[in-house]
Amino acid sequence: MTGLAPNAMTDAATLEVPLEPVPAAQVLHGAPESGWTALTDTVGVWVHTPGVSTDVEEDELFVVLAGRATVTFPDVDAAPLDLGPGSVGRLAAGTATVWTVTETLRKVYVSGGG
Template sequence: MIVPGVAADAAALAIPLEPLPADQVVAGTPSTGFVELTDTIGVWEHTPGTSTDVEADEVFVVLAGSATLSFTDSSLAPVELRPGSVVQLTAGMHTVWTVHETLRKVYVAG
């Protein structure tokens, strides 16, 4: 948890990782994990590989790594993610995360 007025080092947080369920894995053996800083803010990480997800409402900023984020249920073009990328997702979006280098992001949900 973060404390109002006190900085948290999102880049240095230890994040426990777990393998993704087989039905979400498209390629490789990716693992993911997150640390909640508040009820709506957290830090998420995804190791190299490709996985699918159904998104919640969130805005995120990439801290480290690189990936391609594709959308399977819309006409949106894939997004190349790198440090500094800011993306908004809406609830129900079906995504494919192709992670080239371990991706770490800070997200604000809701």
Template sequence: MTVNVDAVALAIPLEPLPADQVVAGAPSTGFVELTDTIGVWEHTPGTSTDVEADEVFVVLSGSATLSFADPAREPVELRAGSIVQLTEGMHTVWTVHETLRKVYVAG
């Protein structure tokens, strides 16, 4: 299978996050699955919590601070070009300053 898509221009339907995940603001998120393991995800400005799956992602646009519930892990400043690996079960806080778009590979 070949994936050939303009991930920057891809239309992503966004929905408000559930209230129990919102820490600040009124962020919306959405994603488009390109295959079983590859997708494009977007998060508008605001702060939200999440529990992660195994994935590697590359930030295409925007900026955010990714913090972790584990105090041993330092926050990560995200911007276009950032590459991050997350492991299943990590508890994270996404503070999005400018709408963040990433391509992820899960699993």
């Protein structure tokens, strides 16, 4: 875990993010890897390599820095999110998602409500 001290900065586009295989129970296609580096208790950088996987979300606001993906919501009536650099999105806690990542996705997230 990397911390970000007050009155400091980091380059989220190049910050090292350790990756691990997505758990097999969550993989729908391919062999994606993902990981995150926390900057504070509620802010971090998350990366997901190409592939398709499922997740259950936390309250989160995010900004995509790089990559391409589509997020679908199998259990709620919501339009798919087509993500690319500059996309800003919000996810609700407890929402089931399917992430179809076509180019390694890197995002900065802020979690915890709001």
